[in-house]
Amino acid sequence: xxxxxxxxxxxxxxxxxxxxxxxxxxxxxxxxxxxxxxxxxxxxxxxxxxxxxxxxxxxxxxxxxxxxxxxxxxxxxxxxxxxxxxxxxxxxxxxxxxxxxxxxxxxxxxxxxxxxxxxxxxxxxxxxxxxxxxxxxxxxxxxxxxxxxxxxxxxxxxxxxxxxxxxxxxxxxxxxxxxxxxxxxxxxxxxxxxxxxxxxxxxxxxxxxxxxxxxxxxxxxxxxxxxxxxxxxxxxxxxxxxxxxxxxxxxxxxxxxxxxxxxxxxxxxxxxxxxxxxxxxxxxxxxxxxxxxxxxxxxxxxxxxxxxxxxxxxxxxxxxxxxxxxxxxxxxxxxxxxxxxxxxxxxxxxxxxxxxxxxxxxxxxxxxxxxxxxxxxxxxxxxxxxxxxxxxxxxxxxxxxxxxxxxxxxxxxxxxxxxxxxxxxxxxxxxxxxxxxxxxxxxxxxxxxxxxxxxxxxxxxxxxxxxxxxxxxxxxxxxxxxxxxxxxxxxxxxxxxxxxxxxxxxxxxxxxxxxxxxxxxxxxxxxxxxxxxxxxxxxxxxxxxxxxxxxxxxxxxxxxxxxxxxxxxxxxxxxxxxxx
RNA sequence: GCGCCCGUAGCUCAGUCGGAUAGAGCACCAGAUUCCUAAUCUGGGGGCCGCAGGUUCGAAUCCUGCCGGGCGCGCCA
Numbered sequence: 061x062x063x064x065x066x067x068x069x070x071x072x073x074x075x076x077x078x079x080x081x082x083x084x085x086x087x088x089x090x091x092x093x094x095x096x097x098x099x100x101x102x103x104x105x106x107x108x109x110x111x112x113x114x115x116x117x118x119x120x121x122x123x124x125x126x127x128x129x130x131x132x133x134x135x136x137x138x139x140x141x142x143x144x145x146x147x148x149x150x151x152x153x154x155x156x157x158x159x160x161x162x163x164x165x166x167x168x169x170x171x172x173x174x175x176x177x178x179x180x181x182x183x184x185x186x187x188x189x190x191x192x193x194x195x196x197x198x199x200x201x202x203x204x205x206x207x208x209x210x211x212x213x214x215x216x217x218x219x220x221x222x223x224x225x226x227x228x229x230x231x232x233x234x235x236x237x238x239x240x241x242x243x244x245x246x247x248x249x250x251x252x253x254x255x256x257x258x259x260x261x262x263x264x265x266x267x268x269x270x271x272x273x274x275x276x277x278x279x280x281x282x283x284x285x286x287x288x289x290x291x292x293x294x295x296x297x298x299x300x301x302x303x304x305x306x307x308x309x310x311x312x313x314x315x316x317x318x319x320x321x322x323x324x325x326x327x328x329x330x331x332x333x334x335x336x337x338x339x340x341x342x343x344x345x346x347x348x349x350x351x352x353x354x355x356x357x358x359x360x361x362x363x364x365x366x367x368x369x370x371x372x373x374x375x376x377x378x379x380x381x382x383x384x385x386x387x388x389x390x391x392x393x394x395x396x397x398x399x400x401x402x403x404x405x406x407x408x409x410x411x412x413x414x415x416x417x418x419x420x421x422x423x424x425x426x427x428x429x430x431x432x433x434x435x436x437x438x439x440x441x442x443x444x445x446x447x448x449x450x451x452x453x454x455x456x457x458x459x460x461x462x463x464x465x466x467x468x469x470x471x472x473x474x475x476x477x478x479x480x481x482x483x484x485x486x487x488x489x490x491x492x493x494x495x496x497x498x499x500x501x502x503x504x505x506x507x508x509x510x511x512x513x514x515x516x517x518x519x520x521x522x523x524x525x526x527x528x529x530x531x532x533x534x535x536x537x538x539x540x541x542x543x544x545x546x547x548x549x550x551x552x553x554x555x556x557x558x559x560x561x562x563x564x565x566x567x568x569x570x571x572x573x574x575x576x577x578x579x580x581x582x583x584x585x586x587x588x589x590x591x592x593x594x595x596x597x598x599x600x601x602x603x604x605x606x607x608x609x610x611x612x613x614x615x616x617x618x619x620x621x622x623x624x625x626x627x628x629x630x631x632x633x634x635x636x637x638x639x640x
Numbered sequence: 641g642c643g644c645c646c647g648u649a650g651c652u653c654a655g656u657c658g659g660a661u662a663g664a665g666c667a668c669c670a671g672a673u674u675c676c677u678a679a680u681c682u683g684g685g686g687g688c689c690g691c692a693g694g695u696u697c698g699a700a701u702c703c704u705g706c707c708g709g710g711c712g713c714g715c716c717a
Binding site: 090094095096097098101105110113120143144145146227230231295373374376385388389390391392398399424425426428429430453456494495498499500501502514516518522526530531532533534569573577579582588589592595598604605639 | 642643644645646647651652653654655656657658659660661662663664665666672673675676677678679680681682697698709710711712713714715716717
């Protein structure tokens with residue numbers, strides 16, 4: 061509807077230009093049409109006359125009046141009023157509102173979709189947590205946001221793919237493998253001294269148990285020496301232990317240990333996210349970039365173009381030339397590439413795969429990386445503007461009014477699994493979806509758990525279940541109805557019904573706006589508002605106890621409402637239960 | 641110190657490229673069910689949109705400076 065009104069205005073503007081009243085006409089996309097906030101302002105309002113008044117050298121109200129005269133006739137509009145300093149207020153006909161019911165009925169699951177994206181290819185990368193342990197509630201926020209964004213983008217006509225980047229090639233993975241091996245040795249009866257800075261979580265013991273089950277004592281070595289003192293540097297001590305592990309196990313068995321550790325952790329993350337309703341199109345492993353020598357490739361290329369130089373035995377990317385505070389190391393003096401080097405290769409890989417737009421969803425602690433990553437794109441001849449980096453602020457957890465300290469290494473955190481089992485996946489996803497990502501978030505665990513019935517997701521789901529219940533009654537009471545074939549929508553004249561119809565007609569605008577702004581939370585707020593319109597209607601009017609004609613019209617209306625709620629919840633990855 | 645994010649009702653948060661009288665949930669108070677699910681609905685109180693300037697027909701929204709909170713500034717990952 062909004063688009064149609066925009067076209068009507070464009071036609072009127074063109075007519076005024078042809079008549080010589082206007083010298084220039086704004087682009088159709090620049091014509092601002094919005095939903096009126098108040099009923100007396102009609103359904104839609106436009107400030108076009110206020111915007112164009114200056115260039116037209118004409119008082120806004122006079123221009124607005126001429127625009128109204130030039131508007132082509134339309135079945136959509138009942139009347140157009142001139143208001144305030146020069147607003148155009150559009151009043152939509154009831155007939156146009158009624159047609160929304162058939163529109164929804166015909167489109168079904170496709171209602172709310174658009175082709176704004178014109179099939180442009182978008183890659184959304186999110187979560188991408190290092191596979192060093194279970195996901196925690198912070199990752200859950202990124203997952204809920206990223207997945208909803210992908211769904212919303214697809215609904216708006218973008219060819220959106222989702223991807224998880226797995227850092228499986230660095231030192232942390234070796235520390236992880238070491239941690240598993242040490243726990244495994246414990247199971248084998250070998251006395252060890254577990255380092256404080258290795259991974260201490262219980263999940264390490266689980267993987268060790270699996271390793272023991274598969275390998276029995278095969279990864280125990282007589283020459284193990286874990287008592288060696290590497291001095292006061294705990295990091296150095298870990299590195300020595302890793303080196304020792306490699307050497308006593310040999311390459312083949314180290315690979316067994318390493319691969320099992322990685323695969324177990326990745327599988328755990330994958331199933332965790334799957335149960336959260338998040339399934340990726342691709343899991344991209346950093347090790348692929350190592351094995352294909354893609355990292356060497358981009359660094360060599362940057363060396364040739366002088367964007368990378370050598371200093372103090374290390375290789376540095378000249379990111380200061382691209383607005384970064386300082387240059388960054390891509391290959392350490394010890395010959396190992398940094399994670400940043402992998403990131404350069406990974407980002408380049410995305411570009412080569414032909415994406416028009418790339419969206420990275422990062423934790424807020426990574427904002428310092430923007431300049432160097434965008435700089436590396438520019439240095440490789442790619443367009444930095446094709447990459448949009450969105451930040452998800454941390455969810456600060458509170459339990460019993462106290463901040464919950466979180467540390468992956470120490471194993472002290474609330475996992476996404478715990479959250480899901482305690483408040484439910486639907487509630488968790490909706491809870492996350494209600495907040496825009498850059499907003500700081502206080503996540504009160506006690507509130508989320510103890511008052512889970514207050515979570516608005518139930519409010520929306522209940523509306524859906526209530527509608528389903530009405531239709532069950534229809535069957536149970538064996539009511540003879542032809543609502544699916546013959547309905548006289550003009551009987552829907554109550555204020556509540558008109559309000560509900562208006563709300564339903566708004567859904568396509570909501571999905572389009574949510575996609576354009578990368579803000580799926582708009583869908584969540586819309587759903588709550590729609591559910592409110594429905595519940596109000598439900599309480600005010602009986603559906604089944606009316607005359608057959610009115611009953612059938614109302615059934616058509618709430619069936620359409622059910623469809624929109626279902627479509628909207630789907631965009632957020634939340635179920636639409638038929639009974640509660 | 642520098643950079644990024646945020647500051648709206650008691651609490652948690654919306655507020656659509658600047659638009660007309662700033663909204664919702666929770667909490668609080670008062671009500672609604674012989675009828676389709678009361679996980680619902682109706683009504684009420686509650687605001688210096690952090691502060692101060694600026695931009696213009698118009699600012700919660702844009703700009704500048706302060707104040708307050710979060711995060712980041714490694715040859716870590």
